[in-house]
Amino acid sequence: MIGHSQQVHCPNCGHLAERHHIDxxxxxxxxxxxxxxxxxxxxxxxxxxxxxxxxxxxxxAC
Ligand SMILES: [Zn+2]
Known part of the structure; x- marks a missing residue:
């Protein structure tokens, strides 16, 4: 069985990211x-x- 995924906001840039649950x-x-x-x-x-x-x-660094 493949883990399910959901869309979350990226904590780094705010774009939509994918969160996968690997069971x-x-x-x-x-x-x-x-x-x-x-x-x-x-x-x-x-x-x-x-x-x-x-x-x-x-x-x-900058
Ligand atoms: Zn991002």
């Missing part, structure tokens, strides 16, 4: 096609497994 691993994956934002969290504990937001890291 076998109890993971929630949020991905934005507009800015390459990616976040994978554990649905049970809420812990962030992996996160990537290009805008966040770029702004501190």
């Amino acid at each position: 076998p691993d109890q993971l929630v994956r949020t991905q934005c096609g507009a800015c390459d934002y990616l976040m994978i969290t554990c649905a049970r504990t809420g812990k962030v497994i992996e996160a990537y937001a290009p805008g966040l890291f770029a702004t501190s």
